[in-house]
Amino acid sequence: MITDGLLMLGVLLGLSGVLIVLERTTGWKFFRFVPGMVLMYLLCATLNSLGVFGQDDATREPIAQVKDVLLPAMIFLFLFGCDLRKIIRLGPKLLLTYFVAAASLFLAMILVFLVFQAALHEESWKALGALLGSWTGGSANMVAIQDILQAPESIFGYALITDTIMYSLWLMIMFASVAASPRFNRWTKADTSHLDSHMGVLEEEKRPVTVVSLAITIFGSILVSTVVTWIGGLLPEWGDVVTGTTWTILIVSVLGLIVAVTPLGKTAGTQEVATLMLFVVIGQIASGSDFSALTQAPLYLLIGLLVLAIHAVIMVVYAKLTKTELFSLAVASTANIGGIASAPVVASAFNRQLVPVGILYALIGSFAGTFIGLAAAQVMSAL
Template structure:
């Protein structure tokens, strides 16, 4: 049994690295349905369940320090690619389609929780708030909200179950609909002439980014850790409430810092997303190390709730597609930019045309910006419903 903090950290890092390496090198079918980050969570949780490490003073101190210090650094790095000036250039119609997707997802969560909240545990609203962050942005937003709302580590297992199972089926449905795009666009009377021009412009800009190098990685890492320290210092000076805790302030400050520096020369340095992912995977492993399989007793109900959320989201999107003449590409990519993030939105975009991949990436970046704030706002509404 591991009782030393460094050994505990080394094991978590090694497990995460091995699983990510296996995903990249083997291209196994398993990873098409379960992303590496989900497998990391459940492998680490299994080892926690069998008692590979003990919650000793050293292990607990390592867990708390790393989780609180890495979270704002990860948020900052994650947002460095989200340049608001480029997002605005997507065009009014695409931006409104993305916001429609985000709003309909929020309505889906509120509608589902209104129907089923009495069937969940009293604090289940926190788990769904974290999932809202993930389905408006990505796993990084989910982890940020988990920290901001002090969601128990074990409860995050429910959100990851929904995030993997329900999301995987939704991705398959959207990919299966690609051949019907022309028929759908004719039904909605959509104009798709602007989309190709936007995709070509973004592809040219992305090609101009500097290659990854040692100096850039070092600069990005140093900047992220400094932002983390300053975020925690500033958060300690701000007033708190039951909802706006110190950790919530840390998340908000780091998010605003990332949005600001995304418009500076620092954002032109390559490597921010790679460093952010390393931190994200380690944070998820840390969270899983405090969880236990015995605590996942309501998994089927949570998975059903996820499908209800997607059904409400899809119904609203189809209705507005007809009202505002929206095309299937914009609807699908906006939906996946929210629910799947940067990992899946470009895949769906490429199914339509390789030239459209940058649109999927940029929409997903917009999700990173809105996901944390959106999840916290929806969480407040869910808390009121649960009361």
């Protein structure tokens, strides 16, 4: 058993490094179905279930403190690419489609929660709020909500498993929808002219990662995280949702958006460093999970399936009423449910020239996902 906190942190860092290297260099098809981040969760939860990690405060406290610093820093860095000026240029039709997709997921989660509420754990609203944060933003939003609401690790495990399986299923459906695009567009009588102005407009210069960029990215983000965490702790709290952590996440999110429109927003290595931080945060959460408690996982999978089904119905009705083409629907949906990693890929499957739309959609979610998930959690808690 590992009872030294620094040694346990070293194990989590080592596992993160190995998984990232394997995922990025081997090309194994295995990682298409089980992403490295999910494998990190499964491995750390397995080690904890087997009793490898000590449970005392002396063992856990160093890792918890590291996570408290890395989480705001990670969110801050992820938002460096979220330039609001480029997002506004998408135009009203594309922006409306994205927000309808997010709103449909919000509504579906509330409705399904009402149906299954009696069969769920009393704190399930926290896990489902985190799941919605992932499905309207991404993994970073999911762990941010987990940190704010402090959902039990076992229940958070249900949400993560549901997220992984349903996301994989949804991505396959989105790719399959490409072939049906002409028929769907004829059925909705869609006009695709509003997409023409977005053809290949996001050509970004690829800057090399240097010591200077890493210093700005790593040390700068940690400085911002520590200062903002201190400020967040001084602000007033209301209930379970608006806490010092909520204030911290809100402030770093706004700061990230501000930096994104400055020259600092183009600093090389921000997304890569943020990804490294995400692995460590996931490992810390997973190290408190116990697989012996995963008895309700099938129920959460059913909830996830129903949420996506309701979302799909709402999006199709919206497309018919507004004469929206399938491209916008599929990419908006994928940007919510899959995030920055998959929205550009689905966009390229329809038309490579429209990849920028997928990127900008996903960047909206990287900011909004945390707050959408928290809002849904507040509603479910009240219900």
